[in-house]
Amino acid sequence: xxxxxxxxxxxxxxxxxxxxxxxxxxxxxxxxxxxxxxxxxxxxxxxxxxxxxxxxxxxxxxxxxxxxxxxxxxxxxxxxxxxxxxxxxxxxxxxxxxxxxxxxxxxxxxxxxxxxxxxxxxxxxxxxxxxxxxxxxxxxxxxxxxxxxxxxxxxxxxxxxxxxxxxxxxxxxxxxxxxxxxxxxxxxxxxxxxxxxxxxxxxxxxxxxxxxxxxxxxxxxxxxxxxxxxxxxxxxxxxxxxxxxxxxxxxxxxxxxxxxxxxxxxxxxxxxxxxxxxxxxxxxxxxxxxxxxxxxxxxxxxxxxxxxxxxxxxxxxxxxxxxxxxxxxxxxxxxxxxxxxxxxxxxxxxxxxxxxxxxxxxxxxxxxxxxxxxxxxxxxxxxxxxxxxxxxxxxxxxxxxxxxxxxxxxxxxxxxxxxxxxxxxxxxxxxxxxxxxxxxxxxxxxxxxxxxxxxxxxxxxxxxxxxxxxxxxxxxxxxxxxxxxxxxxxxxxxxxxxxxxxxxxxxxxxxxxx
Numbered sequence: 001x002x003x004x005x006x007x008x009x010x011x012x013x014x015x016x017x018x019x020x021x022x023x024x025x026x027x028x029x030x031x032x033x034x035x036x037x038x039x040x041x042x043x044x045x046x047x048x049x050x051x052x053x054x055x056x057x058x059x060x061x062x063x064x065x066x067x068x069x070x071x072x073x074x075x076x077x078x079x080x081x082x083x084x085x086x087x088x089x090x091x092x093x094x095x096x097x098x099x100x101x102x103x104x105x106x107x108x109x110x111x112x113x114x115x116x117x118x119x120x121x122x123x124x125x126x127x128x129x130x131x132x133x134x135x136x137x138x139x140x141x142x143x144x145x146x147x148x149x150x151x152x153x154x155x156x157x158x159x160x161x162x163x164x165x166x167x168x169x170x171x172x173x174x175x176x177x178x179x180x181x182x183x184x185x186x187x188x189x190x191x192x193x194x195x196x197x198x199x200x201x202x203x204x205x206x207x208x209x210x211x212x213x214x215x216x217x218x219x220x221x222x223x224x225x226x227x228x229x230x231x232x233x234x235x236x237x238x239x240x241x242x243x244x245x246x247x248x249x250x251x252x253x254x255x256x257x258x259x260x261x262x263x264x265x266x267x268x269x270x271x272x273x274x275x276x277x278x279x280x281x282x283x284x285x286x287x288x289x290x291x292x293x294x295x296x297x298x299x300x301x302x303x304x305x306x307x308x309x310x311x312x313x314x315x316x317x318x319x320x321x322x323x324x325x326x327x328x329x330x331x332x333x334x335x336x337x338x339x340x341x342x343x344x345x346x347x348x349x350x351x352x353x354x355x356x357x358x359x360x361x362x363x364x365x366x367x368x369x370x371x372x373x374x375x376x377x378x379x380x381x382x383x384x385x386x387x388x389x390x391x392x393x394x395x396x397x398x399x400x401x402x403x404x405x406x407x408x409x410x411x412x413x414x415x416x417x418x419x420x421x422x423x424x425x426x427x428x429x430x431x432x433x434x435x436x437x438x439x440x441x442x443x444x445x446x447x448x449x450x451x452x453x454x455x456x457x458x459x460x461x462x463x464x465x466x467x468x469x470x471x472x473x474x475x476x477x478x479x480x481x482x483x484x485x486x487x488x489x490x491x492x493x494x495x496x497x498x499x500x501x502x503x504x505x506x507x508x509x510x511x512x513x514x
Contacts, residue, residue, distance in 0.1 A: 001028060002036050006043075014045060019117060025055050026088060026122035031159040034059035034199045050080035054089035061093055062203045069093060084110050084118045091130055097277070097316075104130050121157055124148035125164045132171045133281055135316070138350075142171045159198060162188060166207045170242075176351025178215045178388040185212060203241060206232030210242035210249075217249050217256075218352040220391035220425045223432065225253045233269065244273045244283065248290045252323075255297045256395065258433045266294055282317040289320045293327055301331055312340050318349035322356040329360050329367075330398055337364055352392070355385045359393040363400045378408055382415040382422075394422040395429050402426075402440045403463045406470035427478065437478060444471045445491065448484045 001024050008017035021040070028037045038059035041052040053076035061069035073093045080086040087103065087110045094100035107127050114120045128144030131137060145168040152161035165184055172181040185208055201207075213228035229250040232243050251266040270291055274283040292308035295301075304327065311317075311324055321344035328337035341357050349357065358381035365374035385391065394405065405423070410416035430438045437445060447457045458468040476482055479490045 002032065002040055005040060009044070017044070021055075022051070022085065023117045023119060025085070026119045026126065027157070027160065029055070029058055029062070030122055030125070030163060030200045031157075031198050034062045048075075050076045050078070051085045052076075054080060054086060054093075058089050058092050062199050070095070082106075084114070084123075088123055088126055091126055097134060100130060101134055101136065104134065121148055121151035121155060121160050121164075124151060125160060125167070128164070128171070129167055132167065132174065135174075138171060138175045142168065142175065145171055162191070163200065166204075166211075170207060170211050173211050173214055174350055176354075176388055176390070178219070178390075181211060182215065206234075206246060207242045210246040213246055213253075214249055217253055218392045219389050220395050220429065222253050222256050222429065226250060226257070229253065233272075235272070247273050248286055251290050251294060255293055256392070256429070258297070258397075260297075263294065263298055270294065282314065282320065285311050285314045285317045285320045289324050289327070293323065296327060296330065305331060305333070308336075312336055312343070315343055315346065318344045318347065319353045322349065322353040322360075325357060326360045326393075326396070329363050330396075332367075334364055334367070351384060351388060352390045355381050355390045356393040358384065359396070359401065362404055363396075363398065366400055366404055374404060375408055378404055379411040379415055382410065382418045383412075386414045386418045389418075389421065391418075391422055391425045395426055397433075397439045399440045399443075399461075402438060402471075403467045406474075407464055407467045423474075427474075437475060441471050441475050441478075444468060445475055445487065448472070448475070449488055 001020070005017050005020045005024075008014075008020060021044075025037070038056050041047060041056050041059075044052055046052070053072050057069045057072035057076060060066075060072060070093075073090070077086070077090070087107050091100065091103050091107050094103050104127065107123070107130075111120070111123055111127060114123065124144055125148040128141050128148055131141035131144060145164050148164040149161055149168060152158075152164055165188055169181040169184040169188075172178075172184070188208065209228045209232045213225045216222070216225035216228060229246040232246050233250065234243055247269045251269055254262050254266050270287060273287045273290075275287060277283055288307055288311045292304045292311070295307055296304040308324060308327060311320065312328075314320075321340045325337045325340035325344060328334075328340055337360060341360060344353055344357050348354075358377050362374045362377035362381065365371075365377060381393065385394070394401070396402075405419070405426075408419065410419050426438060430441075443461070444457060447460070452460070454468045454472065455465055458465045461468070472484075475487055479487050481487050481490055
């Protein structure tokens, strides 16, 4: 298309060249190399035309030059008419959420008034892309991207179709519709590879692997998540695209797997994430929350509290605040945890964030001595987790969560099925992290070396007797034994790898097994 426009210019057909550019600039922005599009704009007879300046500003933004983009945008908006080109270039370039939201509302009107020279499929895509990042109406973003996909398919716009489908999968993932998102991603993977990668693909930065990695993380499939997320980490990324999201989720995955030898790598990954918001994404808040989690994992609770403090006052980041609520609960900061959870649920959060807030609420209620309420929260969490197998919030090594799960009586068959999946996934994660046993199971195994009864162990740990019995049965099952003595012998014989257990017995003495 760029060659055709240049041909019209070379033939002296300026009006035809201008019409072709107006009709195709957004498609070219999405599907080609921005350097070629910008050079074409510069080579027009009147390169200072406001529309050309605005198109060039978009090219600069995609190329990672925000200062050049801001300058050209300012020049173009001085004289540009408030038409389709001005509206949709500004939709991409708007510097903050409030401005972007106002322009998106105008863009919807412009979309309904598209003329024959306006690129309807690309405009649909860009509007849906914007609504995802504004996070004010995810169902509408999903609807727009579905329409963009269908329009692109009908017009044989393969590149735009791929972009619309990839972003639709991301929007569905953000909404917690993991299964449908995976079906779309599977369909995209079955298509022939694109002959050439457009700059927009690089601008988004590994959207598909990042989306798959996000789904795997929230399902508690941490090793699969790490594989997907690590595949797109790049030192040359701008820190504000899906590669940055992959960095954050990879850090959370390393923490979940307790891979302490990689925490230095995690800290370096964090440096590649922007501290400033862009395109509606609260990168600064997300980075701060993940940094606080990393400090906590490294055994620096005071640093974690200091890093987290500014994030708890921010709004509009439900996933970040769900994670922050859990962190504060782990740090025994109940009031701050509840404040973070209020932010997370101020508007309906994604399903996975909702499950996380419910599990944290259950833990907070349990610590406060409200056992019945704790199990009600846990039952709601299991029910919400069921449709998309959202298991990660239940995999916390926190003994409070472990004990709640062990003592829980599911409220129905749905919850019972999810609870079985939770225990199976906890076993799998435990095997990766510690060899076999969870933190609480390792602690109880230490007491099994003594003459203490299950009642006495329960009293020592301040948990219910049935909870201890459930943990003991889990230990026996994992070690393939049926008695206390056989469990101790299995560990001493090294049959289950390194299961070193170190706890304090009733007199304060250490109980050690290796």
